Amino acid sequence: MRAVPIALSRSRGCWRTTTRVFVGTARGNTIGPGNEFAGITQGACTAHTDPVQLYDGSHTTVTGNYFHGNDTIIMAPDGGEHVVISDNVMVGDGYRPAVQLGSHSGTSFVHNTVANIDVAMDHKPGQPASRNGTVRDN
Secondary structure, X not given: OEOOOOXXXXXOXXXXXXXXXXXXXXXXXXXOOOOEEXXXXXXXXXXXXXXXXXXXXXOOEEEOOEEEXXXXXXXEOOOEEOOEEEOOEEEEOOOOOOEEEEOEEOOEEEOXXXXXXXXXXXXXXXXXXOEOOEEEOO
């Protein structure tokens, strides 16, 4: 298991790094438990803001975190394999779908407590469709 650093610095009202946790093409990372992601909003920022962004990685686990007051929650529209998102509390306050899982294979979104969010397990135009995913017990 590898630790994922979280940097929380602001510059002129926008986050210097607009994604709090970015996991790209990595394998086996775990985000959580015990993190709180709050108040990460687009505002006047030119780059989009995401508390967690996954990019084409595999076997990442997001578990036991508290997300609230953010425009999005988990942005992962560019592929992933066997990602597990479980036992989180997610309260939506902006963009829908707040959780985007595009072109995923074998990903599970299970046993999360959610309010005011949509979860999309789909794909971008021209990309492969998500398959063998599980969304249940939320």
